[in-house]
Amino acid sequence: MLINEFLLLGAALFCIGVYGVLARRNGVMVLMSIELILNSVNINLLAFNLKHGGDVIGNVFALYVIAVAAAEVGVGLAIVLLIYRNRRSIALDELSQMKG
Amino acid sequence: MLLANAVPQHIAFGLIAAVMIVGALRVVTSNNMVRAALWLVVVLSGAAAQYILLAAEFVAVTQVLVYVGAVMVLFLFGTMLTRGQIGHERDLNNKHRIIPGVVALMLAGILGYVLIDAYHASKLPDAVPVSTDKISDSIFSTYLLPFWALSIVLTAAVVGAIVLARKD
Secondary structure, eight states, rough: OOOHHHHHHHHHHHHHHHHHHHHHHHHHHHHHHHHHHHHHHHHHHHHHHHHOOOOOHHHHHHHHHHHHHHHHHHHHHHHEEEEHHHHSOOOOOOTTTTTO | OOOHHHHHHHOOOOOHHHHHHHHHHHHOOOOBBBHHHHHHHHHHEEEEEEHHHTHHHHHHHHHHHIIIIHHHHHHHHHEEEEEOSSOOOOOOOOOOOHHHHHHHHHHHHHHHHHHHHTTTTTTTTOOOOHHHHHHHHHTTTTHHHHHHHHHHHHHHHHHHHHHHHOOO
């Protein structure tokens, strides 16, 4: 296997995730796009771990990324739920009260 | 022998990668939130399969347990708690979708050029499965400090999520 196959797959997922973050206006959909980005990073970490064999650093950091992503989704969805309860909408472009 | 080993891997990689790309595109373009969440399941399961191709079984199992199991249930709850009705919706996207598309395409072009330029003939060595005891040794010795930090982050996230979502 070439390392580029995995790296290009990761790059494609990353770009699709960036498009999702920029183009979606629903809070839950933005969080889903962030999950795509985090998974592309994990594919890169594991590919480089195999490339520089004899080590498990890539696996360890991929596990840490998964744990941080779980925490992020929990807090993010709680915030989205709170916004929905206060405003009856989770459209992100309507959240402009903090604009000066 | 080497060729006979490599061809099924290439075929498996190509099939799973194609499914993942299609699924990811459906996640960011679908007009139905529940369908987008279910396409995300496809992408995350495909990522787990790629981890197995990269000889990281423990990470693949963790991916299935944490992402496909727990995170997706959270997403479906989030979808259903923030919507009066489930179905086709029009207001999921921003009005201007050309600029994000241009940004993503430029990013894809730059990343693709750099990767092909840097690693065009670089081969991966034959996959040797990573043993779980090596991972645990590494976590509980060399990388113990980030593990502690991660434990505090997870505890704070649990408490924070409860405080934020509680009705009072």
